[in-house]
Amino acid sequence: MIYNFHAPLYKAEGTNKQLSSQRLNFFTTFARMSLYLASINSGSNGNCYYIGNREDAVLVDAGISCRETEQRLMRLGLSMNKIRAIFISHEHTDHTLGADVLSRKHKIPVYITPETYRSSKLSITPHLIRSFLAHETISIASLSVHPFPKEHDGVDSHSFTVSFDGVTAGVFTDIGAACPNVIHQLGRCHAAFLEANYDETMLETGRYPLFLKRRIRGGRGHLSNMQSLELFMSHAAPFLGLLILSHLSEQNNHPEIVHRLFTTHANGTRIAVASRYRETGVFYIGA
């Protein structure tokens, strides 16, 4: 079950008289048992995904500035004080840019593998650095975070699912191929951020240099719209209620193309597209 307030969360917590009491009751009951999801930014210019519940949250990646992250969370009514950890998927700057400042300023631990940290430009306060191991679930307050390796050209790339109270959401971006880990983890999800990076014809005929085209589609780069659709149609669980298409290329894709393509095959799953320029609304996912 999904509920999406595009309005900021604080409006839903009773301060806004525009909400009918019926709607408010529904919201407060639903919010208590839900995972909250939002894309703070998505694309090669910066990635940051928020997953949490009423009490606790994590960020998956922190690829925009601290200041911009703070402003966007505030606009959504999401409190920085609930963020218990930042998980870093790999060292590419679009996933790491704001992590050290965000961590230092708000005293948030950063979960990052040693290899990824060594290859990044990050300078994290030592006592806030945490490591993780593939396939070993980590408890972050009331949330469970499960890291798993994927095919991407970072030194030690991982993706994550986050679970609470029987509900699981995953972040599946920067994926070169639908490897067994991605297939298995997507099949557990009630909601997912899934990469749909490029339209194959636009990339082929576009102005990117050949080496970059080869990198993107070479199996350790990014998923095309069609590869992403195939993954969704073949391996998403019947209970996947929300699919947020993510990490769209600016030059080789368009949100309308992605939205149309997936909506045609949605089969009951709600489809949204994350923006390269602004945050999405907050989505609430129940089991």
Ligand SMILES: [Zn+2]
């Ligand atoms: Zn990326």
Ligand SMILES: [Zn+2]
């Ligand atoms: Zn990357």
